[in-house]
Amino acid sequence: MRFVKNFNNNAALVVDDWGREWVVLGNGVGFGKHAGQPVDDGAILRRFKAAGDVTTLPTALAVATRAVVALVEAQLRVQLAPAQAQLLAAHIRLAAHRAQAAPVLPEASAQWELTHLFPQEFQAATAAVALLNGVLARPLAPIEAVFLTYHLITLTAGQAAGAALGQLNQLMRGVIDLVAPLDVTSYAYAHFVTHLRALLIRLMHHEVAPVGDAALTAQIAAAYAPAFATVQAVGQYLMRTQGWVLTPADQLDLTLDVWRITHGEPA
Numbered sequence: 001m002r003f004v005k006n007f008n009n010n011a012a013l014v015v016d017d018w019g020r021e022w023v024v025l026g027n028g029v030g031f032g033k034h035a036g037q038p039v040d041d042g043a044i045l046r047r048f049k050a051a052g053d054v055t056t057l058p059t060a061l062a063v064a065t066r067a068v069v070a071l072v073e074a075q076l077r078v079q080l081a082p083a084q085a086q087l088l089a090a091h092i093r094l095a096a097h098r099a100q101a102a103p104v105l106p107e108a109s110a111q112w113e114l115t116h117l118f119p120q121e122f123q124a125a126t127a128a129v130a131l132l133n134g135v136l137a138r139p140l141a142p143i144e145a146v147f148l149t150y151h152l153i154t155l156t157a158g159q160a161a162g163a164a165l166g167q168l169n170q171l172m173r174g175v176i177d178l179v180a181p182l183d184v185t186s187y188a189y190a191h192f193v194t195h196l197r198a199l200l201i202r203l204m205h206h207e208v209a210p211v212g213d214a215a216l217t218a219q220i221a222a223a224y225a226p227a228f229a230t231v232q233a234v235g236q237y238l239m240r241t242q243g244w245v246l247t248p249a250d251q252l253d254l255t256l257d258v259w260r261i262t263h264g265e266p267a
Contacts, residue, residue, distance in 0.1 A: 001022070002039065003030070011024070011030060011067055012033065014039050022047045023063050023067050024047045025067060029044060046067075061135060064132050064135045065089045068131055068132065069088060071131065072088070072128065072152060075123065075127065076121065076124055095147065096132070098144070099140050110146045125151075153165075164204070171200050172197065174241070179192075182262075188257075199254070212247055212248040212251075212252055213248065216252065220255050220256070227258040227262060228255045230258050231246075
C-alpha cells in the first residue's frame with residue numbers, strides 16, 4: 001500500500017496495488033509520510049474500504065465515521081454495540097452540520113475539567129476530531145472535542161467514571177446548599193461554580209495547591225466575616241464527608257466568591 005493523505009498520525013488514506021483506496025488506522029501509520037511512499041502493513045491495525053472519493057461528502061464522512069468508531073473502541077478498549085455506533089455517527093453528523101454555521105468558541109474550563117476527570121475519553125475525542133477534520137471541507141471547532149467527550153462518557157463510562165462524576169455533582173450540591181439562596185442567573189454565580197468545580201476536581205485528584213498567605217486570609221476573614229463564616233462551614237463539610245482540608249488560599253478565594261454572589265457584585 002502507498003500513502004495518499006494523512007488524517008492524523010494514526011489514521012491515513014492509502015491506495016493498494018489495484019488502485020483501491022482504504023482508510024487505515026494504526027499507531028503512527030501516517031506519521032511523517034509523503035504521497036506515494038509505501039506504508040508498512042504491519043503498522044495497520046484496522047482498515048476500511050473507501051467507496052468513491054473520500055475527499056467529498058457524504059462518502060468521506062461515512063468512511064471517517066467508521067474510522068472514528070474503530071479509533072474509539074481501540075483507545076477506550078470497548079466494543080460498541082450497533083446502536084451505540086449509530087448514536088456516535090448521529091453525533092458526528094450533527095457536528096459536521098454545526099461546522100457549517102458560525103463557529104463556537106472553546107470553553108477552556110470544560111476542557112480542563114475533562115482532561116482531569118476523563119483523560120482517556122478526551123484524548124479519544126480529540127483524536128477523532130482531528131481525523132474528521134482531515135475529510136471535512138470546514139473543520140470542526142475545538143469545542144467539538146468537548147461535546148464528543150461527553151457523548152463518549154455517556155456511551156462507554158464504566159462504574160469508576162460514573163462514580164467520579166456522581167461524587168463531583170453531590171459535592172457541588174452540598175456546597176451550594178450551604179451558600180444558598182443564590183441568584184443562579186448572575187455572572188457571579190457562574191464564576192463561583194466554575195471556581196468551585198476546579199477546586200473540587202483538584203481535591204479529588206489530591207493535587208498540590210499553593211498554601212497562600214495566612215495573614216492575608218485573616219484580613220479577608222475580618223473584612224468579610226459573614227462570607228468567611230460560610231466558607232468555614234464549607235470547609236467543615238468537606239472535612240466531614242471527604243477528609244479534605246482547605247488551604248488559606250482556598251479559603252481566601254472562596255470567601256471573595258461567596259461575598260460577590262451574596263452581595264450582587266460582579267465577579
